Amino acid sequence: MQSIRGIARQLFSLFRSVCNRFPRCFDQSPLASRNAEKSFKYVVVGGGVAAGYAAREFAKQGIKPGELAIISKEAVAPYERPALSKAYLFPEGFARLPGFHCCVGSGGERLLPEWYKEKGIELILSTEIVTADLAAKTLLSAAGQIFKYHVLIIATGSTVVRLTDFGVQGADAKNIFYLREIDDANKLIEVIKAKKNGKCVVVGGGYIGLELGAVMRMNNFDVSMVYPGPWCMPRLFTADIASFYEGYYANKRIKIIKGTVAVGFTADANGEVKDVKLKDGRVLEADIVVVGVGGRALTTLFKGQVEEEKGGIKTDGFFKTSVPDVHAVGDVATFPLKLYGEMRRVEHVDHARKSAEQAVKAIKASEDGKPIDEYDYLPYFYSRSFDLSWQFYGDNVGDTVLFGDNNPTSPKPKFGSYWIKDGKVVGAFLEGGNPEENKAIAKIAKLQPPVESLEQLKNEGLTIACKI
Numbered sequence: 335m336q337s338i339r340g341i342a343r344q345l346f347s348l349f350r351s352v353c354n355r356f357p358r359c360f361d362q363s364p365l366a367s368r369n370a371e372k373s374f375k376y377v378v379v380g381g382g383v384a385a386g387y388a389a390r391e392f393a394k395q396g397i398k399p400g401e402l403a404i405i406s407k408e409a410v411a412p413y414e415r416p417a418l419s420k421a422y423l424f425p426e427g428f429a430r431l432p433g434f435h436c437c438v439g440s441g442g443e444r445l446l447p448e449w450y451k452e453k454g455i456e457l458i459l460s461t462e463i464v465t466a467d468l469a470a471k472t473l474l475s476a477a478g479q480i481f482k483y484h485v486l487i488i489a490t491g492s493t494v495v496r497l498t499d500f501g502v503q504g505a506d507a508k509n510i511f512y513l514r515e516i517d518d519a520n521k522l523i524e525v526i527k528a529k530k531n532g533k534c535v536v537v538g539g540g541y542i543g544l545e546l547g548a549v550m551r552m553n554n555f556d557v558s559m560v561y562p563g564p565w566c567m568p569r570l571f572t573a574d575i576a577s578f579y580e581g582y583y584a585n586k587r588i589k590i591i592k593g594t595v596a597v598g599f600t601a602d603a604n605g606e607v608k609d610v611k612l613k614d615g616r617v618l619e620a621d622i623v624v625v626g627v628g629g630r631a632l633t634t635l636f637k638g639q640v641e642e643e644k645g646g647i648k649t650d651g652f653f654k655t656s657v658p659d660v661h662a663v664g665d666v667a668t669f670p671l672k673l674y675g676e677m678r679r680v681e682h683v684d685h686a687r688k689s690a691e692q693a694v695k696a697i698k699a700s701e702d703g704k705p706i707d708e709y710d711y712l713p714y715f716y717s718r719s720f721d722l723s724w725q726f727y728g729d730n731v732g733d734t735v736l737f738g739d740n741n742p743t744s745p746k747p748k749f750g751s752y753w754i755k756d757g758k759v760v761g762a763f764l765e766g767g768n769p770e771e772n773k774a775i776a777k778i779a780k781l782q783p784p785v786e787s788l789e790q791l792k793n794e795g796l797t798i799a800c801k802i
């Protein structure tokens with residue numbers, strides 16, 4: 335059966351082709367006669383982290399009531415998404431909205447739905463855009479509403495990669511969860527309650543897998559983590575860094591199964607997941623499976639209309655795309671990372687916040703005919719699980735040096751790593767740092783000081799960063 339979205343898309347294309355063939359039958363704007371049509375000077379499509387920070391920047395720069403709309407598939411105002419895999423799932427002292435609306439994650443003002451109202455910013459929630467016509471500057475929602483804009487900011491973020499995408503047998507069983515939006519987290523919480531003290535298998539050893547493994551254990555589940563690599567977070571962690579986290583998790587009685595993947599699931603008579611079959615032949619019992627095997631940028635709406643690169647929408651250092659008056663920010667943007675002279679797409683919250691602010695500054699500056707500096711981003715990632723907290727700044731390329739105490743049984747482990755390329759420090763990681771120390775590793779990654787010897791770096795460790 336054809337989906338509502340498919341039908342809406344077809345109707346919209348049909349309507350547009352009729353308008354194009356018989357423009358005189360309609361007003362100057364062929365779509366203007368539609369009741370459901372709304373026009374804005376600025377539209378942000380997507381209502382996540384980048385949208386929240388864009389709204390705050392628009393308000394700071396000055397907008398008139400009714401000029402800005404944020405259109406979001408989600409039912410709630412922009413919030414700090416990282417909370418979903420952390421405090422939102424805690425068994426006690428959990429975070430709930432409105433506690434973590436943007437922009438509290440960076441220590442800023444919490445923008446409640448009333449804030450948008452006061453500023454005259456229209457929050458159009460529970461509204462999925464199903465068609466975007468960038469040439470006609472028009473968006474169409476699943477419910478048939480038409481939105482026109484002068485300037486568009488694409489902030490659709492990313493979506494999870496699903497095991498069903500690879501045809502994994504039984505991957506559509508009930509109680510197999512992915513975590514992207516607050517609705518996903520709410521469904522998971524319901525099943526955590528229903529399957530109290532049960533068994534959970536976490537598929538994936540990236541930061542989502544590690545954070546979810548920890549919260550499921552905190553919820554008193556018997557947790558097994560399965561991932562294909564030789565160690566967790568292989569895209570960032572060195573073997574030494576990973577061995578600390580794997581040891582720490584093992585001490586929390588989380589079973590870690592490496593070097594294999596889930597190849598199938600069996601379900602019980604209710605269709606609920608029962609077992610996870612691994613490629614190496616093992617079978618793990620499961621009441622809940624949580625999957626974190628990566629994401630992909632949500633560019634589908636704009637395919638063929640805008641230039642793409644490295645899986646995202648290509649932008650310049652002002653987040654302008656190849657289409658005039660269209661910007662892309664956050665997870666969806668592939669932008670010039672000036673520090674390393676290359677195009678990158680970054681799926682992390684700090685970049686979502688900063689790219690949104692940069693895009694709005696650029697839009698407002700171009701209206702005023704003023705120049706602004708190009709985006710000059712220092713990559714920053716972080717994660718928290720159990721009592722642990724790490725931060726990473728810069729680039730994880732070249733040789734590595736580990737420093738500090740990475741013994742997982744230490745009462746207060748604190749360690750880090752530097753990455754050294756062409757005789758310079760280019761990246762720095764720190765577990766257990768205080769705010770001053772975290773600032774110090776950011777500074778060393780940004781300034782890239784020359785390294786005299788790897789031995790010295792190892793011996794002096796964090797002191798070197800703190801001296802800069």
Ligand SMILES: Cc1cc2nc3c(=O)[nH]c(=O)nc-3n(C[C@H](O)[C@H](O)[C@H](O)COP(=O)(O)OP(=O)(O)OC[C@H]3O[C@@H](n4cnc5c(N)ncnc54)[C@H](O)[C@@H]3O)c2cc1C
Nearest residue numbers: 380381382383384407415416463491664665681682683686
């Ligand atoms: C569970 C979880 C934990 C995370 N933890 C961390 C962390 O600890 N550290 C870190 O650095 N990063 C973390 N991240 C990544 C970080 O949250 C993202 O990089 C960030 O949210 C990207 O912001 P964004 O605005 O580009 O996209 P998002 O915040 O994903 O927002 C996109 C919005 O667009 C909406 N949307 C999409 N398509 C449409 C459409 N067609 N019509 C209308 N609306 C649409 C979506 O519903 C969503 O509201 C985490 C991500 C997740 C999912």
